[in-house]
Amino acid sequence: MAEVEIKAENRVYAKPRLILDNTMHYCPGCSHGTVHKLVAEVIDELGLAERTIGISPVGCSVFAYNYIDIDWIEAAHGRALAVATAAKRLNPDRMVFTYQGDGDLSAIGTAESIHAAARGENVVAIYINNAIYGMTGGQMAPTTLLGMKTATTPYGRDPRLNGYPYKIAEMLAHLDGATYITRQSVHKPANVRKCKAAIKKAFQHAMDGEGFSLVEVVSTCNSGWKLSPVAANEWLEQHMLPYYPLGDIKDEKLDPTR
Amino acid sequence: MAEKEVKLMKGNEVIAHAAIRYGCDGYFGYPITPQSEVMETLMEMKPWETTGMVVLQAESEISSINMLYGGAATGKRVMTSSSSPGISLMAEGISYLAGAELPCLIINCQRGGPGLGTIQPSQGDYFQATKGGGHGDYHLIVLAPNSVQEMHDHVAEAFDLAFKYRNPAMILADGAIGQMMEKVVLAPQRPRKTDEETRAAARAWAVYGKPADRERNIVTSLELQSEKMEIINRRLQAKYRELEENEVRYEAIACDDAEYVIVAFGSSARICSATVEMARAEGLKVGLLRPITLYPFPKRQIAELAARGVKGFLSAELNAGQMVEDVRLAVNGKAPVAHYGRQGGMLFNPDEVLEALKRQLINK
Numbered sequence: 001m002a003e004v005e006i007k008a009e010n011r012v013y014a015k016p017r018l019i020l021d022n023t024m025h026y027c028p029g030c031s032h033g034t035v036h037k038l039v040a041e042v043i044d045e046l047g048l049a050e051r052t053i054g055i056s057p058v059g060c061s062v063f064a065y066n067y068i069d070i071d072w073i074e075a076a077h078g079r080a081l082a083v084a085t086a087a088k089r090l091n092p093d094r095m096v097f098t099y100q101g102d103g104d105l106s107a108i109g110t111a112e113s114i115h116a117a118a119r120g121e122n123v124v125a126i127y128i129n130n131a132i133y134g135m136t137g138g139q140m141a142p143t144t145l146l147g148m149k150t151a152t153t154p155y156g157r158d159p160r161l162n163g164y165p166y167k168i169a170e171m172l173a174h175l176d177g178a179t180y181i182t183r184q185s186v187h188k189p190a191n192v193r194k195c196k197a198a199i200k201k202a203f204q205h206a207m208d209g210e211g212f213s214l215v216e217v218v219s220t221c222n223s224g225w226k227l228s229p230v231a232a233n234e235w236l237e238q239h240m241l242p243y244y245p246l247g248d249i250k251d252e253k254l255d256p257t258r
Numbered sequence: 259m260a261e262k263e264v265k266l267m268k269g270n271e272v273i274a275h276a277a278i279r280y281g282c283d284g285y286f287g288y289p290i291t292p293q294s295e296v297m298e299t300l301m302e303m304k305p306w307e308t309t310g311m312v313v314l315q316a317e318s319e320i321s322s323i324n325m326l327y328g329g330a331a332t333g334k335r336v337m338t339s340s341s342s343p344g345i346s347l348m349a350e351g352i353s354y355l356a357g358a359e360l361p362c363l364i365i366n367c368q369r370g371g372p373g374l375g376t377i378q379p380s381q382g383d384y385f386q387a388t389k390g391g392g393h394g395d396y397h398l399i400v401l402a403p404n405s406v407q408e409m410h411d412h413v414a415e416a417f418d419l420a421f422k423y424r425n426p427a428m429i430l431a432d433g434a435i436g437q438m439m440e441k442v443v444l445a446p447q448r449p450r451k452t453d454e455e456t457r458a459a460a461r462a463w464a465v466y467g468k469p470a471d472r473e474r475n476i477v478t479s480l481e482l483q484s485e486k487m488e489i490i491n492r493r494l495q496a497k498y499r500e501l502e503e504n505e506v507r508y509e510a511i512a513c514d515d516a517e518y519v520i521v522a523f524g525s526s527a528r529i530c531s532a533t534v535e536m537a538r539a540e541g542l543k544v545g546l547l548r549p550i551t552l553y554p555f556p557k558r559q560i561a562e563l564a565a566r567g568v569k570g571f572l573s574a575e576l577n578a579g580q581m582v583e584d585v586r587l588a589v590n591g592k593a594p595v596a597h598y599g600r601q602g603g604m605l606f607n608p609d610e611v612l613e614a615l616k617r618q619l620i621n622k
Contacts, residue, residue: 051467053332065476071465073331074478075324076354082321083328087465089312090284090334091453094467112324115317 016040018049018069025063029229031219032061032128034186038196039099039126040068042203052095053087055080057104060134064099078109081116084123095207097124102143103133106168113168120177120211120254124202127169127214129244130221138224142166145243150224165243169216173250176258179211181249185218185241187233198248211254218244263444269409269436272444273339273365273429274299276413277311281450282363283334284312286325288344291377292433293367296339309450319344323351323364330360331477333460335417335451339365341433342383343374345391352426353392356494357479359463361420363413364398365429367436370603378603379433379525384580387430388553395491397498399427399505400552402523406440408550414445419505423497424463430552432576434525434605498554507550508559512538516545518619519563520611521585522574523549530574532608537615544615552581557588564592570619571595574611576604594619 018040026032043052049070056064058077065072075083080098088096098105105113105127116123132150133139139152143165147156157165172178180202184195195217202213218240222232267275273296277285287297297315305311312329316322322338329336340348345366355362366387370380383391387400399419401412409431416427451459457466468474481487509527512534513519522530527548537544547563549556560571570593573582582597589595598614600606 050469053465053467055328062480065474065478069468069474071468071474072476072478073328073465074358074476074480075327076350079320079324079327079351082316082324083331085314085321086284086286086312086325086327086329086336087332089314090329090336091332091466093453111317112321115321 016044018044020067020069022066024067026060027223029220029222029232030060031130031186031217034192035126035128035195035217035219036064036067038186038192038199042196042200043068043070043095046200046203048095048203048207051093052097053091055084055087055096055098057098057100059101059104061099061101061128062135078104078107079112080104080109081121081123081125082112085116085119085121088121088123095203097126097203097206099126100128101134102127102129102131102141106166107142110168114172114175117172117178117212117214118175120179122206122209122211124206124213124215126199127216128219129216130219130224131165131240132221132224134221134224145239167244169214169249172214176255177212178214179250179252179254180205180213182214182251183216183218183244183246183249185236185246187220187236191246209254216244218246265442265444266439267406267442268295268439269406269431270295270367271299272406272410272442273413274303275444276410277337278303278305278309279445279447280414280417281309281335281448282311282337282417283450283456284314284329284336285338286314286316286322286329286336287338287340288316288319288322290341290344292369292379293339293341293365293436295436296365311450319347320351323348323355326362326364327351327355327358327360330355330362331358331465333456333464333466337363337365339367341367341369342371342380345383345386349392352398353390353394353396354479355426356396356398357394358477359424359494360426360477361424362426363416363420363429364426365431368430368432370601376603377433379576379605380601380603381432381524381526381576381580382601383430384552384575384577387428388555388584396494397501397553399423399425399501400430401427402430402550402552403435404524404528404548406435406438406442409435410442410444423501425497430524432525502554505551506554506556506558508556509548509550510559511546511548513545513547513563515543516563517543517569518572518615519545519547519568520572520574520615521547521549521560521581523552523581525605526574526576529606529608530611533611533615536608536612542620555584555588557584560585560588561590564589568593572611572615572619573597574606574614575599576606577601
């Protein structure tokens with residue numbers, strides 16, 4: 001098919017320059033693709049393509065490095081923020097961000113996450129919270145809602161058996177080193193736009209040396225939730241958002257005197 | 259010629275001095291006895307104000323080793339130090355470093371185990387250090403210092419080897435070498451590499467922000483396609499064979515005419531050099547073969563001694579018998595191989611080793 005030339009004034013949408021042509025392995029309907037696109041756009045718009053180091057986790061987004069055309073480090077499960085700490089401290093002129101799921105950042109990597117935030121590392125953590133372990137086949141995550149069925153809570157999460165879910169964003173907001181903490185979603189176009197603005201703000205925050213930022217993205221895992229993409233978006237709004245409310249949780253500057 | 263800088267220092271302190279003088283870019287660690295003086299010395303010296311070296315106290319050994327992974331991935335010269343239980347915590351990260359072929363320096367100032375064990379010296383981590391320690395088929399480059407001077411010298415040597423082969427290197431010391439004070443000649447201060455120099459040298463693989471004129475670099479140990487993962491494993495193995503071919507370091511004391519050879523490394527080798535003197539005074543032809551690289555192991559040198567007609571080998575170690583297995587493989591049945599060891603933080607005396615040599619080999 002011949003290339004159709006679109007005049008700049010008529011162009012309403014284009015694939016971000018930094019998104020590669022590799023076929024994405026994510027399930028149709030998954031939020032990862034949208035968040036990847038936003039990260040790629042933000043890096044390009046801030047002119048950071050040649051100065052950014054991305055750190056991918058273990059989990060569904062382990063292959064994030066296949067989709068965004070920047071330098072990447074693939075970290076061990078949960079350790080992305082320790083990896084990011086050294087990458088940034090040794091290369092302070094670089095933009096360093098991690099891209100992690102709820103199992104990676106808030107289960108196995110809880111210690112690394114809390115301490116990177118407490119130290120006020122000038123890095124950004126993009127935190128995909130879909131309340132489930134997608135990669136390994138839909139097991140319970142620390143963020144799994146009460147009553148939610150997963151492969152390891154087949155009768156629904158029962159707090160007496162499985163404990164309660166927790167909100168690491170609110171926990172991190174108590175730390176002096178964590179200065180920008182926000183919770184977003186990408187289930188509707190308006191939310192996508194807000195999420196992009198939040199990611200951009202976080203990246204700017206890190207480059208300005210203002211401390212640690214976390215952008216939590218309440219996401220869908222329609223395969224793990226066993227719902228269609230549309231039904232998953234609805235389920236997110238009905239069940240996830242009441243427990244994980246959207247908006248900025250903390251927006252401050254680093255204060256070394258405190 | 260400039261006058262040599264000679265100091266009296268602890269083994270652990272000298273690690274800090276050697277690292278700064280080598281132009282190390284970053285140290286990441288967590289306190290544990292008997293090696294805490296490494297980070298304490300670095301923090302006291304404040305190298306970030308002189309060479310620009312980063313020093314950071316992490317929240318755990320797991321975090322420290324992953325900081326090494328992040329720093330090494332950007333092409334920088336990074337190191338950590340710990341002691342046995344801490345090294346166990348690092349095992350996963352070390353496997354990732356080996357899998358992703360990242361150069362770095364890890365110092366294990368061994369203490370007695372298993373478990374929390376003791377804070378006294380031991381060589382109980384020989385297997386862990388030389389056979390990998392974490393999951394998967396890999397090796398570290400392992401150097402075993404027997405003096406404070408070698409603690410100093412091995413820092414530069416280990417970094418050089420790590421970068422030459424893009425492989426993590428370990429200095430396998432112990433609480434005795436780390437805690438004892440000795441004279442040391444310090445190397446002159448080398449300028450730390452600039453970002454531009456570091457990035458130019460590691461352009462082919464390091465991650466520091468993708469310039470427009472090269473493809474993106476990805477540091478990973480992941481490859482889901484078995485056919486490709488096998489090729490990666492073969493490449494790693496070829497590198498290890500190259501190390502075995504070219505980088506064996508050892509010291510042979512009185513081995514030329516020796517009828518019996520003690521094989522010992524690190525602090526035990528230091529003790530056993532006195533055993534050799536005692537034996538020679540009694541007219542016994544005893545030598546000492548001291549592996550300086552534990553991996554690659556001087557197996558050819560030991561095999562040559564066995565082929566030459568050495569009547570027996572005694573592997574003297576501060577453990578229940580670990581290196582003795584490598585000695586046996588090298589001797590390959592040509593002569594008896596025995597082990598003598600102490601455990602739990604106990605050291606042996608030179609006469610104790612001589613007695614063991616007589617009892618287990620000479621008079622048997």
